[in-house]
Amino acid sequence: MKFLLIVLIFITGCASTTLNTDSGVSRQQLLILPKFITNSMAIDAYKEAIRNAEKNNKLNNNKELLDRVRNISYKLIDEVTIFRDDAKEWKWEINVEESEEVNAYCMPGGKIMVFSGLVKKVNATDDELAAVIGHEISHALREHGRERMSTALVQQVGIIGFAAYIANKGTSISTDAAVQAVALGTTLFFALPNSREQEREADKIGLELTARAGYHPMAAVSLWRKMSELSEVNMPEFLSTHPSNENRIKDLTEHAKKINALYEANKNK
Secondary structure: OHHHHHHHHHHHOOEOOOOOOOOOOOOOEOOOOOHHHHHHHHHHHHHHHHHHHHHOOOEOOOHHHHHHHHHHHHHHHOOHHHOOHHHHHOOOEEEEEOOOOOOEEEEOOOEEEEEOHHHHHHOOOHHHHHHHHHHHHHHHHOOHHHHHHHHHHHHHHHHHHHHHHHHHHOOOOOHHHHHHHHHHHHHHHHHHHHHHHHHHHHHHHHHHHHHHOOOOOOHHHHHHHHHHHHOOOOOOHHHOOOOOHHHHHHHHHHHHHHOHHHHHHHOOO
Protein backbone atom coordinates (compact mmCIF):
# COMPACT_ATOMS: atom_id res chain seq x y z
CA MET A 1 0.00 0.00 0.00
CA LYS A 2 2.77 2.42 0.97
CA PHE A 3 4.66 1.67 -2.25
CA LEU A 4 1.56 2.21 -4.39
CA LEU A 5 0.90 5.54 -2.68
CA ILE A 6 4.45 6.74 -3.33
CA VAL A 7 4.19 5.73 -6.99
CA LEU A 8 0.83 7.47 -7.32
CA ILE A 9 2.20 10.68 -5.81
CA PHE A 10 5.27 10.55 -8.04
CA ILE A 11 3.29 9.96 -11.25
CA THR A 12 0.27 12.24 -10.75
CA GLY A 13 1.07 14.51 -7.85
CA CYS A 14 3.60 16.99 -9.21
CA ALA A 15 2.21 19.70 -11.46
CA SER A 16 1.53 23.42 -11.59
CA THR A 17 -2.03 24.30 -12.51
CA THR A 18 -1.21 27.78 -13.83
CA LEU A 19 1.25 29.24 -16.31
CA ASN A 20 4.30 31.15 -15.12
CA THR A 21 3.31 34.83 -15.37
CA ASP A 22 4.31 38.16 -13.82
CA SER A 23 2.99 36.93 -10.47
CA GLY A 24 5.96 34.56 -10.26
CA VAL A 25 3.80 31.69 -8.98
CA SER A 26 5.07 28.38 -10.36
CA ARG A 27 5.11 26.00 -7.38
CA GLN A 28 4.64 22.31 -8.15
CA GLN A 29 1.46 21.07 -6.47
CA LEU A 30 0.30 17.80 -4.97
CA LEU A 31 -2.76 16.88 -7.08
CA ILE A 32 -3.66 13.25 -6.53
CA LEU A 33 -7.43 13.65 -6.50
CA PRO A 34 -8.95 13.72 -10.02
CA LYS A 35 -10.22 17.11 -11.13
CA PHE A 36 -13.69 15.84 -12.01
CA ILE A 37 -14.28 14.82 -8.39
CA THR A 38 -13.59 18.27 -6.93
CA ASN A 39 -15.49 19.99 -9.74
CA SER A 40 -18.50 17.73 -9.21
CA MET A 41 -18.41 18.38 -5.46
CA ALA A 42 -18.19 22.13 -6.11
CA ILE A 43 -21.21 22.08 -8.43
CA ASP A 44 -23.29 20.24 -5.84
CA ALA A 45 -22.15 22.51 -3.00
CA TYR A 46 -22.83 25.67 -5.01
CA LYS A 47 -26.31 24.47 -6.00
CA GLU A 48 -27.04 23.80 -2.34
CA ALA A 49 -25.81 27.30 -1.38
CA ILE A 50 -28.04 28.83 -4.06
CA ARG A 51 -31.06 26.79 -2.90
CA ASN A 52 -30.55 27.81 0.73
CA ALA A 53 -30.14 31.48 -0.16
CA GLU A 54 -33.25 31.42 -2.32
CA LYS A 55 -35.22 29.60 0.38
CA ASN A 56 -34.31 32.32 2.88
CA ASN A 57 -34.95 35.09 0.34
CA LYS A 58 -31.32 36.20 0.51
CA LEU A 59 -30.17 35.69 -3.07
CA ASN A 60 -29.53 38.61 -5.43
CA ASN A 61 -31.95 40.94 -3.63
CA ASN A 62 -29.98 44.08 -4.46
CA LYS A 63 -29.88 44.44 -8.25
CA GLU A 64 -27.48 47.38 -8.12
CA LEU A 65 -24.98 45.41 -6.05
CA LEU A 66 -25.46 42.28 -8.17
CA ASP A 67 -24.79 44.22 -11.39
CA ARG A 68 -21.75 45.82 -9.81
CA VAL A 69 -20.31 42.50 -8.66
CA ARG A 70 -20.98 40.83 -12.00
CA ASN A 71 -19.46 43.67 -14.03
CA ILE A 72 -16.28 43.53 -11.95
CA SER A 73 -16.17 39.74 -12.09
CA TYR A 74 -16.60 39.57 -15.86
CA LYS A 75 -13.73 42.01 -16.35
CA LEU A 76 -11.54 39.75 -14.23
CA ILE A 77 -12.73 36.60 -16.03
CA ASP A 78 -11.73 38.19 -19.35
CA GLU A 79 -8.10 37.95 -18.16
CA VAL A 80 -7.99 34.40 -16.80
CA THR A 81 -6.49 32.81 -19.93
CA ILE A 82 -3.22 34.56 -19.03
CA PHE A 83 -2.97 32.00 -16.22
CA ARG A 84 -4.58 28.91 -17.79
CA ASP A 85 -6.08 28.35 -21.24
CA ASP A 86 -9.10 26.34 -20.18
CA ALA A 87 -10.46 28.78 -17.57
CA LYS A 88 -12.34 31.00 -20.03
CA GLU A 89 -14.48 27.96 -20.93
CA TRP A 90 -15.50 27.27 -17.34
CA LYS A 91 -19.22 27.59 -16.62
CA TRP A 92 -18.83 30.72 -14.52
CA GLU A 93 -21.62 31.72 -12.15
CA ILE A 94 -21.72 34.93 -10.10
CA ASN A 95 -24.22 35.61 -7.33
CA VAL A 96 -24.61 37.78 -4.23
CA GLU A 97 -25.97 36.50 -0.93
CA GLU A 98 -27.44 38.82 1.69
CA SER A 99 -25.27 38.18 4.74
CA GLU A 100 -23.40 40.04 7.44
CA GLU A 101 -20.35 37.93 6.66
CA VAL A 102 -17.43 39.90 5.22
CA ASN A 103 -16.37 37.34 2.66
CA ALA A 104 -16.58 35.89 -0.84
CA TYR A 105 -15.56 32.63 -2.46
CA CYS A 106 -14.94 31.05 -5.84
CA MET A 107 -15.42 27.30 -5.95
CA PRO A 108 -13.62 25.03 -8.44
CA GLY A 109 -14.86 25.61 -11.97
CA GLY A 110 -15.73 29.28 -11.40
CA LYS A 111 -18.68 29.35 -8.99
CA ILE A 112 -18.51 32.79 -7.35
CA MET A 113 -20.48 34.03 -4.34
CA VAL A 114 -20.04 37.46 -2.77
CA PHE A 115 -21.60 38.24 0.61
CA SER A 116 -23.23 41.66 0.93
CA GLY A 117 -21.46 42.26 4.24
CA LEU A 118 -18.24 42.70 2.29
CA VAL A 119 -19.64 45.90 0.81
CA LYS A 120 -21.68 47.09 3.79
CA LYS A 121 -19.18 46.59 6.59
CA VAL A 122 -15.98 47.79 4.89
CA ASN A 123 -17.58 50.11 2.31
CA ALA A 124 -15.54 48.43 -0.43
CA THR A 125 -14.73 50.39 -3.57
CA ASP A 126 -14.83 48.74 -7.02
CA ASP A 127 -11.05 48.30 -6.87
CA GLU A 128 -11.31 46.69 -3.43
CA LEU A 129 -14.14 44.41 -4.55
CA ALA A 130 -12.00 43.41 -7.53
CA ALA A 131 -9.16 42.60 -5.12
CA VAL A 132 -11.34 40.19 -3.13
CA ILE A 133 -12.97 38.55 -6.15
CA GLY A 134 -9.63 38.33 -7.94
CA HIS A 135 -8.09 36.65 -4.91
CA GLU A 136 -10.90 34.09 -4.77
CA ILE A 137 -10.76 33.42 -8.51
CA SER A 138 -7.03 32.82 -8.08
CA HIS A 139 -7.72 30.01 -5.61
CA ALA A 140 -9.87 28.35 -8.28
CA LEU A 141 -7.28 28.90 -11.01
CA ARG A 142 -4.62 27.25 -8.84
CA GLU A 143 -7.05 24.47 -7.83
CA HIS A 144 -6.17 24.99 -4.20
CA GLY A 145 -9.27 23.09 -3.07
CA ARG A 146 -8.20 20.02 -5.03
CA GLU A 147 -4.69 20.38 -3.64
CA ARG A 148 -5.95 20.59 -0.04
CA MET A 149 -8.09 17.50 -0.53
CA SER A 150 -5.11 15.64 -2.03
CA THR A 151 -2.99 16.70 0.94
CA ALA A 152 -5.68 15.50 3.35
CA LEU A 153 -5.78 12.15 1.56
CA VAL A 154 -2.02 11.69 1.93
CA GLN A 155 -2.17 12.73 5.59
CA GLN A 156 -4.97 10.30 6.33
CA VAL A 157 -3.15 7.38 4.71
CA GLY A 158 0.03 8.34 6.57
CA ILE A 159 -1.68 8.56 9.96
CA ILE A 160 -3.41 5.20 9.47
CA GLY A 161 -0.07 3.65 8.50
CA PHE A 162 1.65 5.13 11.56
CA ALA A 163 -1.10 3.82 13.85
CA ALA A 164 -0.64 0.33 12.40
CA TYR A 165 3.13 0.60 12.92
CA ILE A 166 2.69 1.61 16.59
CA ALA A 167 0.24 -1.24 17.15
CA ASN A 168 2.56 -3.80 15.59
CA LYS A 169 5.54 -2.59 17.66
CA GLY A 170 3.64 -3.14 20.90
CA THR A 171 4.95 0.17 22.31
CA SER A 172 3.66 1.48 25.63
CA ILE A 173 2.42 4.63 23.86
CA SER A 174 -1.29 4.25 23.15
CA THR A 175 -2.26 4.15 19.49
CA ASP A 176 -4.83 6.95 20.01
CA ALA A 177 -2.25 9.22 21.62
CA ALA A 178 0.26 8.54 18.86
CA VAL A 179 -2.31 9.28 16.16
CA GLN A 180 -3.30 12.55 17.88
CA ALA A 181 0.34 13.62 18.07
CA VAL A 182 0.91 12.86 14.40
CA ALA A 183 -2.31 14.67 13.43
CA LEU A 184 -1.20 17.80 15.33
CA GLY A 185 2.24 17.65 13.78
CA THR A 186 0.95 17.30 10.23
CA THR A 187 -1.48 20.17 10.80
CA LEU A 188 1.17 22.53 12.18
CA PHE A 189 4.07 21.62 9.92
CA PHE A 190 2.40 20.49 6.69
CA ALA A 191 -1.26 21.49 6.28
CA LEU A 192 -1.11 24.98 7.77
CA PRO A 193 2.11 26.07 6.03
CA ASN A 194 0.68 24.82 2.73
CA SER A 195 -2.52 26.76 3.34
CA ARG A 196 -0.55 29.94 4.01
CA GLU A 197 1.45 29.36 0.84
CA GLN A 198 -1.82 29.00 -1.05
CA GLU A 199 -3.01 32.32 0.37
CA ARG A 200 0.20 34.01 -0.73
CA GLU A 201 -0.19 32.55 -4.21
CA ALA A 202 -3.79 33.76 -4.42
CA ASP A 203 -2.65 37.21 -3.28
CA LYS A 204 0.03 37.39 -5.99
CA ILE A 205 -2.09 36.01 -8.83
CA GLY A 206 -5.06 38.07 -7.65
CA LEU A 207 -3.02 41.27 -7.78
CA GLU A 208 -1.86 40.51 -11.31
CA LEU A 209 -5.38 39.57 -12.38
CA THR A 210 -6.87 42.80 -11.05
CA ALA A 211 -4.08 44.90 -12.56
CA ARG A 212 -4.61 43.31 -15.98
CA ALA A 213 -8.35 44.04 -15.67
CA GLY A 214 -7.61 47.71 -14.96
CA TYR A 215 -8.14 47.76 -11.19
CA HIS A 216 -5.55 49.34 -8.91
CA PRO A 217 -3.45 46.66 -7.16
CA MET A 218 -2.91 48.85 -4.09
CA ALA A 219 -6.63 48.48 -3.37
CA ALA A 220 -5.79 45.06 -1.94
CA VAL A 221 -3.68 46.81 0.70
CA SER A 222 -6.36 49.35 1.62
CA LEU A 223 -8.98 46.59 1.79
CA TRP A 224 -6.83 44.37 4.00
CA ARG A 225 -6.23 47.27 6.38
CA LYS A 226 -10.02 47.65 6.68
CA MET A 227 -10.40 43.90 7.15
CA SER A 228 -7.70 43.75 9.83
CA GLU A 229 -9.55 46.43 11.81
CA LEU A 230 -12.59 44.14 11.88
CA SER A 231 -10.59 41.18 13.20
CA GLU A 232 -11.34 40.60 16.87
CA VAL A 233 -8.58 38.04 17.35
CA ASN A 234 -5.09 38.12 15.87
CA MET A 235 -4.06 34.46 15.91
CA PRO A 236 -0.32 33.73 15.89
CA GLU A 237 0.77 33.11 12.31
CA PHE A 238 2.09 29.60 12.95
CA LEU A 239 -1.42 28.52 14.06
CA SER A 240 -3.27 30.26 11.24
CA THR A 241 -4.08 29.23 7.68
CA HIS A 242 -3.57 32.87 6.64
CA PRO A 243 -0.43 34.98 6.91
CA SER A 244 -0.57 37.43 9.82
CA ASN A 245 -2.10 40.84 9.11
CA GLU A 246 1.25 42.63 9.30
CA ASN A 247 3.00 40.17 7.00
CA ARG A 248 0.14 40.10 4.55
CA ILE A 249 -0.05 43.89 4.24
CA LYS A 250 3.73 44.04 3.80
CA ASP A 251 3.72 41.33 1.11
CA LEU A 252 0.73 42.85 -0.71
CA THR A 253 2.36 46.28 -0.74
CA GLU A 254 5.64 44.95 -2.14
CA HIS A 255 3.99 42.89 -4.86
CA ALA A 256 1.51 45.63 -5.80
CA LYS A 257 4.47 47.92 -6.47
CA LYS A 258 6.12 45.28 -8.65
CA ILE A 259 3.12 44.93 -10.94
CA ASN A 260 2.04 48.57 -10.97
CA ALA A 261 3.27 48.88 -14.57
CA LEU A 262 0.67 46.29 -15.58
CA TYR A 263 -2.04 48.42 -14.00
CA GLU A 264 -0.78 51.58 -15.74
CA ALA A 265 -0.91 49.76 -19.08
CA ASN A 266 -4.48 48.55 -18.50
CA LYS A 267 -6.16 51.16 -16.30
CA ASN A 268 -8.24 52.62 -19.13
CA LYS A 269 -9.94 49.33 -20.01
